[in-house]
Amino acid sequence: MQLVDVDAVRSARERLAGVVDRTPVERSRAIGQLAGGQVWLKCENLQRAGSFKLRGAYNRIAQLPSDERDRGVVCASAGNHAQGVALAAGLQGVAATVFMPIDAPLPKLEATRGYGAEVQLVGRSFDDAMDAAQAHARDEQRTFVHPFDHHDIIAGQGTAGLEIVEQVPDAATVVVCLGGGGLLSGIAVVLRALRPDVRIIGVQAAGCASFAASLDAGVPVRLPVSTTIADGIAVKRPGELTLAHVGSLVDDIVTVTDEELSRAVVILLERAKLVVEPAGAAAVAALIAGRIEGDFPVVATVSGGNIDPLFLQHLVTGGLSAIGRYASLRTRVPDRPGGLSALLALVAEQRANVIGVNHHRLDPRLQLGYVEVVLELETRGHPHVAELASALEVAGYPVG
Template sequence: MSFPPKPWPVTARAIDEAASLLESVARVTPVESSRALSTYSGQPTWLKCENLQRSGSFKVRGAYVRMSRLSAEEKAAGVVAASAGNHAQGVAVAAASLGINAVVYMPSDAALPKVAATREYGAEVRLVGTSVDDALTAAKQEAQATGATFIHPFDHNDIIAGQGTVAREILDQVPDVATILVPVGGGGLLAGVAAYCAQRAPHVTVVGVQAARASAWTHSLVHGEPTTTDVASTMADGIAVSTPGVHPFEIAQRAKTRVVTVSEEDISRALLYTTERAKLVVEPAGVAGVAALMAYPGQFEGPVVAVLSGGNIDPNVMLRVVRHGLVAAGRFLVMKVNLIDRPGALATMLFDLASQKANIMHVDHVRTGVDLAIDEVEVTMQVETKGPEHCAELLEFMRSRGYRLSST
């Protein structure tokens, strides 16, 4: 005796209905072809620009769908949320659109531009604790005490349905897409994209991409259930979640979704690449799909669409990450050289570097140190180069001139 298949927790029809709800709120973000990435990956490649979405990320989609379906009494009681950035701004925009009072808890050290943006969108921001977990605890306590509805960042089927509208747009914009690469943290976006494709375009492969330092999904898929994993510091803080959501995990597992990880160097190279070649400002978490394309060239069937999930990046963080990307791409070299402390020694070395077309960005000159002889100085230089080959040539040239050096 055969039984009908178990219904999907989030149906394609529910995602279509969510798209109708979002027509006047969320933008249909563009997809941009990337000749450079296509050449690099060996497959036709497109970028789905959710970094250009209202509030700067896809989060407004799920937040609005979830909040629009609250009862009149629930809307009157307000909503509460917790986030370090993108979910906070998505909730604030959705609440303003629906006329709902919103309180958002954020860590005390949350990036100032994200705090300011959340307030400007109309939410009341309360800073508490030192982590998102502290903010979550405070938000849940607020919901219990006041009767406000807690808006989870990813673990609710209405949130998943809203995020799934990204897949609906991709299938319209790139009908022949074969692979969709999705940054994954808690899993709301991944589950929404996977659910829609499994039901409407089962030939499309959906791949989640997570930072290797926060790889809760890979461990959870091995164990067959959401598993808490220690999260190390990662520049992709927007997807640094220690435990996948229960609802997203159920959907992703049923859709047989694969998850790959990328290193910090992969992420920084991808961010530099999207900034230089695609002319797009994207946050580190948002370029995870591009990072996977660059880290595993030729391993994804094309055409490929990489979702750029958000563009909310603190300018100070942008500077640090771009510098990291330059190092990872072999375009930036930090070199330490020990010189005899005599007049003209530093000038001679700088002239030698200039003769090799190396652009010196910064120089530190230290005369005292436990590893230095009495007549030595240590010079640390930040040097801009033309790429890995130029770095190697430069180091070999310096050694051939008799300089004692090490690169970092």
Template sequence: MDAPRPRLPPGRHGVAGHRLTVDGVRAVGDSGVAAEGSGVGWHDRGMTELVGLDDVRAARELLAGVTRTTPLEPSRPLSAALGGPTWLKCENVQRAGSYKVRGAYVRISRLSAAERERGVVAASAGNHAQGVALAAGLVGTHATVFMPVNAPLPKVAATKGYGAQVELAGNTVDESLVAAHTYAERTGAVLIHPFDHPDVIAGQGTVALEILEQCPEVKTIITGVGGGGLISGMAVAAKALRPDVRIIGVQAAGAAAFPPSLVAGEPVRLPVFSTIADGIAVGRPGEITFNHVRKLVDEIVTVSEEDISRALLMLLERGKQVVEPAGAVGVAALLAGVVEVETPVVAVLSGGNIDPLLMLRVIEHGLAAAGRYLRVTVRCSDRPGQLASLLSQIAEHRANVVDVEHQRANPHLSLGEVEVALSVETRGVEHSDTLISALRASGYQVVFAAEA
């Protein structure tokens, strides 16, 4: 077998031939699923079966009064782009800022009294950490959370704010997870996996139950995918109740472990991975989630960092939604056109826990990706009035100069030459191209003109 590529180009990576009909789901359910509403969890059974609809419904009963039924908001820009009704499932306004509290609470609430006494431990860069911290406090047990040393400070502070003890260990979530395993073995604390446990999958599946009630006519549900817990649970519920609904997963191209895993027929670890969507930056699918995705999910597609940035910008500007990069990948796939969908469509905004400093960078990146933000370096003669003339010409084209840096010390400059670095806001790609062409036509040497 060829070694998996660390990065996949944005696009479609289908899982055709890996679908399970509603009859198949029911057959699994009939072979050992606890009675509906019984509250019996997977800790009382083996973990080789698929989660069933009854499991998701039982999880919903546990979550009553704990989690919010998050709103389903219409998106006019997406509806116009897709030619049909498109809705946003706003898990970014869920308690603790993401869907993660659903699975965490179901898992922790089913622990025995002895297990609760020992406490729980988790590893996460943010959302799972906050979900576990909140859920543990609600259940009445102590949580220790291992986070990467470079975890965003706001997420670390929020996790502590929910009552968890935070330990910084490792440079990645995988390394933090190793530390969490070691801690669990040493102390007896129960490890709460971020995605690869049936109770967690069942809890996340309650998102789909809400979607089907809020939009009974839905034809396509699209969501981001990291380890696969959310899409696995949603696929279980949706395919059992509406086998015609298409379930589409989206991964960041720089951290797409599912496509090569589906090709290989087993979970494959990426040798390297990197993306701004840290919430779905997972190097290897879970064993349990992989089985669910392979059998229930219709398609997996990937999107670029630029696609994600554009989606975040659109959600902020047009939808007034604060969403983290991982929470916007479904919208990114729709905007980028990397997947064919039948409307009505529901895109899940899975989380809103974004570091403010990252938001600033993403907004700038999104503006650049949309052709609305340029960094232009211009060489001109070092004479009085030249800078004013340059800025005047930019103003004539109704572009907005955000920042100016004027320097003569560049050793590559000729005597009598000056370099002016400009950050310019424009109306789009066409406006940017027109501006650069006009500067060159006026005799300015545009040494570097690129979208930031």
């Protein structure tokens, strides 16, 4: 199978001139300290439409013949590719119909419509939307813009790799978020041509790690289920073209858990001042979790920032819990005046901040004369949580 070459990526950059932003590469000392060396972040979350997807979508649509442009384009996406295609098509005066799962994040849905695309909600998964989009494209004789498995898409995404080479010329390892493989394939094409000594690593969500099985089998393998919060990289089956690129050009694939993704989202928000969706934080999550074997300096892609604020709030809570900044402790107190205040006084002595208190009397498992109390607390790390739990136990408040 013929792979994309670096000249195709250079041509794509010419087409994208004045359309996409040259996104910044920012050094993060905080993440570097956690990872053990110098770390640079390639901030594609700051790209137009909030992710790298505009690069490939615009490059693909720009090369369509006039009759195909007149009929319009079709795509399927959980969100970021949808926005990339909608914006790319609108900038070029091409009609776009986008198929999205019915549970697609609301901000991504509204943004896609805001860029002028017609949106059709179909099925519960990306695969359902993909099947519907491809059927619609066939029936209406319109061009299907694949989210990752096309030479023009890969070449467009690879323009981010050209920028990385120029912005961090001494990079030793490049870590890339991995869903369908378009971004990783494009960046790998550039690095193998211009910096063959660089170690290239892709990062998938553990709950949808389709590349490992596919690389072992030598052909794309479809996972039966996907269970991850990272909807942007929840691709159950790689493409044939992206699998060929990854198998030929990439050094390693690692995975991260949803808890590790949540932690990375919180750290990026708090320490790097970047709003990032879970899929866009996968490379950073792998660095923080110690999954990356490679020399420093490391460049980690931050591939998207399109996240529902309500979901971000949920993630922040989960991420704070993962790093010991938030704790929920269940105990019981005597059912008499002053019982709860004595417990809260002890919590205050341990310098924990009470966010919420739930008080239950009706659990039949409770010993007569006691009530159950669930404390939601702001804490100062895992050692502090352990100290607090120990102090409660010593004072006669069992923690469960």
